Amino acid sequence: FPRSGALPEVPACWRAVGLAVEATTRRADDHPSVPAASGRLVHLVDRSGRSRTRLASADRPPRTATSGVGPLDDLCRSILGLSRRPGTTPRP
Secondary structure, eight states, rough: OOOOOOOOOOOOOOOOEEEEEEEEOOOOOOOOSSSOHHHHHEEEEEEOEEEEEEEETTTTTEEEEEOOOOOHHHHHHHHHHHHOOTOOOOOO
């Protein structure tokens, strides 16, 4: 990426952008019964702004979320030239 922090333009024919990463989840304070998990996380955002996140691990069934927020979602949206979701703020 350029040093200015600007993202390169992607071809108009790209329908979605995604990231596939190794991930470890942490238990949310409001869900203390949900244990941490490690696995592969895939996050996709299409040109309309819809997103899907899927976490698959060896010891659990895959889990899917239908609305993403956070830095992975922001990055995918930025690559497609979309604005951040309302109510999200950039991380320092």
